[in-house]
Amino acid sequence: MNDVSFMELLSRYCADTHLKPKSVDSYAAAVRAARRYFGKETYPSMLSRERVCDWRRAILRSKDNPKGIVEVSWNNYARHLAALYNFGIKYQLIMVEENPFNRVRVREPRKPKKTIQPLTFRYVREVMDVCRRFEEAQDDPSKLYPAWFWETVIETFYYTGIRLNQLLHVKAKDVDLKRMIIVTSAEGSKTYSESIVPIADGLYPYVAKLMLAAHREGFRREDQLFNVNRFSRRHRRSEMDINQVEHFFKRLSGFCGDKVTPHRFRHTLGTELMENPDRNIRVTQMILDHSSIRTTMEYVHPSVDSMRKALNQRRRP
Structure with missing residues (x-):
């Protein structure tokens, strides 16, 4: 041994x-x-x-x-x-018979998943709209440059709930505007599986604009599509990475007065889908790319008003 x-x-x-x-x-x-x-x-x-x-x-x-x-x-x-x-x-690489890390985990407090409130998201859109208009009028970078690109990133997170790592692995060839779908690769997926993400009507103009800009920049099929470095005078990396995205959302959060992150968009979408009276759990599971239905069910949080209504409907004995 x-x-x-x-x-x-x-x-x-x-x-x-x-x-x-x-x-x-x-x-x-x-x-x-x-x-x-x-x-x-x-x-x-x-x-x-x-x-x-x-x-x-x-x-x-x-x-x-x-x-x-x-x-x-x-x-x-x-x-x-x-x-x-x-x-x-x-494989007898260490001289121990029992694993000292077995059964040493602790119970984790269960808290509601953090979401983005409607008012905060209105601030997000207003901030991005101001930055985009400034860049178009002044032909000069704003504080969140290039605003049109980051608008597309934000709307993609909002409408799809896609994970950040999945977004970074989307290539130009993975977007089909005719079928209105984005194919996410197994490489970027937490569940190690390729999946199809529908492009909602509200997202379509943003993705179409990004595809047109990518075509003008001479993107090849295998190129990373969501790559700020290809559309910016400031950024000089070959590919966009997690640090660049997190830096942007940190600055955006400062302007909006509340924390805004890609994962909070995901939690927000999951919560809204599961709060819908006509919810379809299987559809939500597919949208969020969950391997287990139990993960999807974690988004079920009845509102205080719905719980109060249920209590008020009890008959007095």
Whole structure:
């Protein structure tokens, strides 16, 4: 039996499992956190369940440790490290018989998913409209340049609920304006599956404008479609990445006075679809690209008014 280090265990696991780059980053973050606490010279075989529980107690947020991590972050660490240990034990890479990260996860508080309120979204559209008009009138970049491009990104998130990683993987060839669909690749999907996203009537003018601009810029079929760098005098990267999108939404949030993110658009769409009296759970599941219907059901949150109405309809005995 071997006794490899955390870094070697991580390297072998990633090579054997063939993970996506984003998943590799998640596993690496868990390993870094463990090495920070236990020391860089600590090997996986040196950890016991008791030491893992001590680590959990030391880093979880509490009254005594208000700057600690939240439950979901700890569970991510525990889940990733448990997988590494299972791999190491199975292939006899580490000298332990039992996984110290088994059953050390904690219950996560259940909170309603954060959505974008209608008033906030009106502010979003007004801000983008002002920026676009300024650029058209002054032929000069606004604070959210190029505004027409970011308008298209915002409306795409609003109408489709697409994940950010899916958007970044959309290529020019994936948009079919005649059929009014966008094909999202398995590479960008959290569920590792290709899916078809319908282009709603309200979204169509924005996507059509983007496709026309891409044609004028000489896009090839395999080029990343949502790429601000190809339409901007300021941006110089070859492809648009997560950091550029998050930077834009951080600035947009500042102008609107409330937090606006791609995932909040997704939560908003899911919540609205499931609050519709004529909701179709299967359709919502397909739109949001959920692998399990249980995930879709998490968007079912009856309003206070509907709950009050149900209580008021009870008959007095």
